[in-house]
Amino acid sequence: MEVIIRENEEVACGMVARIIAKAVRKKPDLVLGLATGRTMEKVYAELARMHRDEALDFSACRTFNLDEYIGLEQDDVNSYHHYMDEHLFRHINIKPGNTHLPDGTADDLKAEARGYEEKMCACGGIDLQLLGIGQSGHIGFNEPLSSLMSRMRDKVLAPETIAQNGPLFKTGAMPKRAMTMGVGTILESRRALVLVTGEGKADILAESVEGAVTSRVTASALQLHPHCVVVVDEAAASKL
Ligand code: GLP
Numbered sequence: 654m655e656v657i658i659r660e661n662e663e664v665a666c667g668m669v670a671r672i673i674a675k676a677v678r679k680k681p682d683l684v685l686g687l688a689t690g691r692t693m694e695k696v697y698a699e700l701a702r703m704h705r706d707e708a709l710d711f712s713a714c715r716t717f718n719l720d721e722y723i724g725l726e727q728d729d730v731n732s733y734h735h736y737m738d739e740h741l742f743r744h745i746n747i748k749p750g751n752t753h754l755p756d757g758t759a760d761d762l763k764a765e766a767r768g769y770e771e772k773m774c775a776c777g778g779i780d781l782q783l784l785g786i787g788q789s790g791h792i793g794f795n796e797p798l799s800s801l802m803s804r805m806r807d808k809v810l811a812p813e814t815i816a817q818n819g820p821l822f823k824t825g826a827m828p829k830r831a832m833t834m835g836v837g838t839i840l841e842s843r844r845a846l847v848l849v850t851g852e853g854k855a856d857i858l859a860e861s862v863e864g865a866v867t868s869r870v871t872a873s874a875l876q877l878h879p880h881c882v883v884v885v886d887e888a889a890a891s892k893l
Contacts, residue, residue: 654876656862656883658890662850663695665886669783669848670699672882674709676781676844682713684773686782686839687741688793689718689733691821692848693785694740701744711747715776717769718754719784719793720833723807725757731822732757755805755832762832766805770838782842786849789813790857790870794833801866801874803835836874845881847872852888859892 659665673696677683687693703709718733727734734754742752753772759765773779784792789811795803796811809830819827839845849858861872862883868874875881 654862654878654881654883656885656890656893658893659884659886662886662888665848665850665884666695667699669846669884670696670703672846672884673700673781673783674703674707677709677711677714680780681710682715684776684778684780685714685716686779686784686834686842687716687718687737688783688785689720689736690785690787692850693783696783696848697741697744700741704745709745711745713751714747715751716747716753717773717776717779717834719782719839720831721755721757722828723757723762723830723832724828727754727756727758730824731827757828757832762807766807766832769832770805773838779842781844781846782839784839784845784847784872784875786847786854786857786861786872787814788817788853788857790861790872792836792839792872792875794831795836795839795871797869797871799836799868799871801840801868801871801877802837804838805832805834807832836868836871840874840878842878843880845875845878847875847881847883848885849883849889850886852891854889855892858883858885858889863893
């Protein structure tokens with residue numbers, strides 16, 4: 654695991670966007686794993702700018718998001734489907750058929766989880782997986798005590814996650830469950846790219862990258878990833 658410290662959030666986000674852009678230019682049909690959350694908004698804005706100003710071409714790129722809330726329709730403003738359209742997809746030339754998010758409204762969630770992993774597999778697996786870290790130490794929605802071998806499945810959200818993401822729900826209550834790629838699924842990506850910014854993440858970042866590998870902090874499993882880069886700003890790095 655390589656940890657890169659940048660002076661502030663803007664520089665850290667710009668670096669992550671450039672790493673993604675370089676991977677897309679090198680392999681136009683890149684299979685990109687995507688994450689949501691406030692941390693990623695500046696990265697997606699920068700990728701949209703690169704598409705507009707630097708002809709960054711996503712037309713052959715395939716994407717798979719990590720997770721989605723259970724019970725939210727795709728057009729619900731709180732859904733991750735909506736987040737991805739708002740922050741990235743509608744600003745770039747990605748083909749709608751090439752973007753994938755789990756369907757949190759599926760009647761049979763087990764079948765949905767299996768089908769999603771099969772689609773990832775049929776595309777050749779994730780080349781580059783973008784990740785943030787939640788206050789509970791989660792990656793995706795792999796809450797504390799998720800098996801480090803886990804696959805895509807539905808998870809009950811931890812109280813810290815409900816406290817962290819609840820305020821983002823302007824309409825309706827935040828679902829208490831989500832569909833998420835498992836820790837095992839994430840560890841199979843060829844490269845992992847983690848972005849963590851802000852003082853509020855300093856403790857959980859230190860536990861994740863310098864603490865024991867434990868299912869209590871699922872981000873710590875990334876220490877086992879053979880090719881993982883963690884980009885952080887000085888505020889997030891303050892407890893390292
Ligand atoms: C959600 C997502 C995670 C993400 C986390 C961080 O919980 N499931 O994949 O890493 O948010 O959120 P933020 O960037 O808002 O701190």
